Amino acid sequence: RAEERLIETTPGVKFLLSLYLEYQYDEALGRLLTHPRFKKYPQQLHALLYPLIDKKISIGQVQFLLNTTFTSTQKRNPLFISLLTKACRQKRLCVRLQPYFEKAINTTSIPPQMLMQGLQQAMRFKPYKSKSTKWLASLKKNYWEHPASLHKLVESSALFKSSKEMQNLHLSILIRALQKRKTQPFKLGAWGRMIQEHLKRLRPRRFKDKQMILKLEQATKRFPMLYRQILAFYLYNYKYRKKYGIPRLKVWLLSNPQVDDLMFLERYYYYINRSQGDWLADLVKQMKTSSQLHWMATFAHKKGKLKLHIQVLKRLIQLHPKSSRYLKRIVELMDRSKQSRQADAYAIRWLKMHPEVTTISSIRSFAKGCCADLSSQHRARRLLFVGLKQHGFKSLWPSFEQLYPQLQRKQQDALVKLILQQKHSKQQLLKLDELLQKGPAIAAHGEVLKRLLATGSHSRQHQRKYATLLERKGEPIKATAYWEKYLKGMSADKRVRFFKQRAKRFVRAGDFRLAGLAYYRALAVDPPDNSEEIKEQIEEISRKEPWKAWGMWLWMLGKKNAQCLQNNKKHFPHRAFLATPLMKLGILYRGPYVQFARCQWLLPQRVRYTAVTTLIQHLKNYPMQKIVITGRANKGSEPDEAFLAKMRASSLRQAIINAGIAKNRVKVEYFDNSTKPCASLTKQKEKSLCHLSLQRVSISFRSPYMTQASTTQNPVSFSKMMKSDADNDGVPDYMDNCPLVSIEKATRYQYKRRYRRTKKKTQLKHPLTKLYPNNHSYRSYRRYNRGSTAGPLSKTLLRGCPLTAVHKQIKGLQADILQTENIPYYRNSTSIRSYGYAVINQVAALLRLMPSLGKVQIEVKVKDERYKRYRKRRLRYYQKPKYIAKKRAQYLIRYLKRQGIPSSRLSYVLVTKPEKKRPRVIFRLLDIKTKMSPFPDPKKVGL
Structure with a gap:
């Protein structure tokens, strides 16, 4: 009765609890803990029991209290673990409470969050550190099928930092928790930091760690926000960047890209750009929403990627085919990237959507202020094409005559090609021919002349013009039939006089190949003569007039010259090789070479202004150096190969002597092809390239300080020459102008400490060495010399050279x-x-x-x-x-x-x-x- 009266008040309960605890009266304490008053309000019991565990309490009283609460309140085990946690704040009590922790771990009804708090308190003391791995492993077994409990275990990551075994245990629990979860974790930042800590300590090259990384990736892919944090860590950390970061990001973006995923491109674009493969085009193809494509368009605009920007606009046009804004924008970008043919189709679509622009009055008003820049010329060409289609040839011809001369040569050619896609009458073709004769020569003029000749309404002048165009294209056999029609009824003397005058005109214009062909046609009136005297005459004439000597040689061949006059568009990829950095060092790799067209010994114009001038300058800088020029010819496709090889070498020798180099420094040889250097090759592409490579002149250097192997004594096999790459930059040595330095992998700086300080002044410690030719210096040259025409020259001189400044x-x-x-x-x-x-x-x-x-x-x-x-x-x-x-x-x-x-x-x-x-x-x-x-x-x- 007294107990019931005391329980009704809070001071009475405090008195009873202290009394029963002092005398360790377990039956009465159990009766008190299971009283109905505390079933409704368990927090009151917690508040009354906590103050009892103070510094004065003995270990026996604590053990009695824990035993009683565990047996009497099995359904409310949070009271047991909370008292145990409170007792573990004191070292003298916590050291002797190991059995109670084992009881708590083995019972699954205890909330894991409270249990983790108790274990965290206990792990501070040495006796518990040895048993921590065993206890946490048993907790892992108990809660393996309970996602919520595993979640709490994962969040208490401070318990698992004592050893590698504990960290591996935490990682396995984390992977299991992610596999069991249906929604993403609420604290994404904390989970991402835990995963990053695990990835930092793992070694991706080890097999076990690699398996754990793959399991972690599979578990986190279901939660995009969490997987993005892992991708960001992969790209940031150098250990994971190449094998994990860039490949995973590509796969993730190509699967189902979101706008948040595309942000990786802007932040880590430097690493992605260096990887091989144009996978951004595949990414654009899989985009389905306009918001993603708009983001990609702004990204391409920021980075200056015209090709990517055009691909994005193409995809937007597929989704919105009637949008004139996208059509107008893609036409501007394609014109800027020199894709005018593809831009014509989109521009014509835009003009059809806006018929008010293509009226005759609007075209006439546009013609008044046209064509100052290239974009207005593109627009004029497209307006004329659509206008001719809509309004006809007669009504628009005055505007056509007004606009055509204002266009550039390329724009004129493109316009005429567009017009020739339709059928035209004889009078229209004649008018077009008259207009084309007034302007510069274009390639489309040949098609106009061909149609005029097919209709029958033509003059002899049309035959002459068309024959000349065929010769310029490299089809002299087809031109012969038109020359016969043009010269019909003309005597032999007049023919000879006509072609000789024609050859002189070509010489004045600088076209020596056509001059040689004209001289050959002048000699073709007489039968050919294949005597040794003619060959001697050819050698003498070639010193002053090589084009005339080449024409005589074609006439001397007779019917064999059909191999030379056939149209053959195949040629070796590079006309000349001249490693100027090695030449300046006095060390040369098998000497330079000059490539010739089939049956030609006339030096190409581009080679004459690039390789030959550089070679002559080198010989002037090194007056003790001598060279041996070795000519070669292809026995299968070139007739009289021995004489042709000799003339190729002598033509280069004559060009060097004319520049002021002494005759005794230049020697001429020719290579005998009886050994068949291309016979061992099996692939057809390699064989054809090998035969083309035989049409060249090689140069070997001789000096007192250098033992360079001669090309005639040690001929290099074609397969080795094509595959050898000393600097491993992907550019073969036979075409690499900087064969000692790669394009990207070269170290930029030679010395960091270039200066040394003294009391008086700063002195240069190391002499600054010269730089290799690089693309950066060429770009700066072009920036300040915009009018220069050094484009083809730069491709030859900078082929294989580094992108940045590299010291020799x-x-x-x-x-x-x-x-x-x-x-x-x-x-x-x-x-x-x-x-x-x-x-x-x-x-x-x-x-x-x-x-x-x-x-x-x-x-x-x-x-x-x-x-x-x-x-x-x-x-x-x-x-x-x-x-x-x-x-x-x-x-x-x-x-x-x-x-x-x-x-x-x-x-x-x-x-x-x-x-x-x-x-x-x-x-x-x-x-x-x-x-x-x-x-x-x-x-x-x-x-």
Whole structure:
């Protein structure tokens, strides 16, 4: 009765609880805890029991309280775990409560969040750290099928940071929780940070860690917001960027891209742009909403990607075919990117949607203020085409005559091609022909003349013009039939006089090929003569008038010249190769070459102004150097190949002599093709390219300081020549103007510490070396010289050269020593500074490029690099100078081996008594025997 009276008031309950706890009366305490008053309001019981666990309570009383609450309140086990957590705040109590934690872990009715709080309190003390892995593993088993409980376990990540086993356990629980969840977690930032911490410690190359990463990816792909955080980490971290970041981002964007996913392109575009493949086009094709495409269009506009912007607009036009805004925009961009043919179709669609623009009055008003810029010329051409289609030839012809002369040559050609898509009468074709004769020559004029000749309403002048156009196209056999019609009824003397006058006109115009053809037609009146006297005459005439000699040779061949006069559009991809950086060093790779068209020995105009002028300048700079010019010809497709090869070599020799080079410095040879160099090739493409490559002239250099292998003595197989790439930049050596430096992988800076400060002034520490020709310098040249026509020249001179400024680390070849920049080492160490690898990379590229240089001896100077005050002391951190020099030489040899240089070509020597001016490292070419070496060989002298 007294107990019931006391329970009604809060002070009475406090008295009873302290009394029963003091005397450890378990039956009465159990009766009190299960009283109906506390079933309705359990928070009151929590508030009354918490103050009892204070600093004065004994361990026995705590154990009695925990036992009683566990047995009497099994359904309300939160009271048990909360009391246990409160008791664990004191070390003296928590150390002896291990069995109660095991009870709590084995019972599944305890809320995991409260249990984690208790464990977090207990893990601060040593006795619990050894059992933590076992307890958490059992919790993982208990809650494996309960997503909510696993969620709470994952969020208490502080428990799992003690060891790698605990972190792996947390990662497995995290993956299971994500697999079981149906919705994405509420605290996405916290979950993303936990996943990133796990990814930081994992090693993607290890098999077990790789499996865990794949499982994590599969679990997080169902929650896009969370997976985006993982993608961002992949792209940011260098360990995951190549193998995980860029490939995963591509797959994710190509699956179902959202606007939030497209933000990755703007932030990480630098890494994506360097990857291979144009996958952005596939991404645009899969976009279905206009909002995504609009975002992509603004992105392409910011980055200056015209091609991508055009693809986006094409996709928008597919979704909205009647939108005139998109049509107008795509026409502007296509004209800017020089896709005028494709732009015509969209422009015509736009003009059909706006008929008020194509009326006769609007075209006449437009013609008054046309064609100052290129865009207005494009518009004029399209307006005329649509206007002619709508209003007819008669009504629009005055406007056509007014606008046509104002257009550029390319625009005139494109306009005439558009007009010729329709059928026209004889009078219309004659009017068009009269208008075309007044302006510059265009390719479409040939089609107009062809239609006039087909209709029958033509004059003899039309036949002459069409025959000339066929010869310009490279079809002289077809032109012969029209010349016969034109010259019908003309005597032989008049024919000869006509073609000779025609040849002189072509010579004045600078077209020597057509001049040679005209002279051949003048001689073709008489039967051919294949005597040796004619060949001697041809050789004499070729010194002053090579075009006339070529025409005589065609006449001399007779019926065999059909192989030369046939139209053949196949030609070798590159007309000339001239590695100017190597020429300036005095080291050349099998010499330059000049490619000729079939049955030609006249130097191409582009080659005459680029390669030949550079070669002549090089010979003037090196007056001791001699060259051997070797002519070649293709026996299968070119008649009289021996004489043709000889004339090709002599034509180049004559051009060099005319520039002021002495005759005794230039020698002529021709190569015999009896060995059949293309017979071993099996692929048809390689065979055809090999036959085309035989139509060339090769140049070998001779100088007292260089042993360059002659092309006649050591002919290189075509397959090796096509595949060899010393700098591994994708541009073969036979067409690479900078074969020692790659396009993108070259190190930009030569030295970081270029200056040294003194008391008086700042002095230059290292001499600045020259730069390789690069695309950046050409772009700046074009920016300030917009009127220059250096486009074709730049393609030849900058082919294979770096995109940025790169220093030349090899200065040249002096006697038997390869002069290079100093290799910078750390003091008293074998490790090379990062900017010093550019020297070794260029030396390795040169040795790969030129096997004819033979064996290389690396001479390393032995020098004490320790500070003066430490030289007399014995410090374990400093090795002996000879040991360091030996390790440096061995490392250089190992590095060159990894770069592809065979070990039989490499050796090293330590120079113990070096000269004062001797560099730290010297590369000596042992196959060059000379007495003019600036530094003697230490093996011979005994240094």
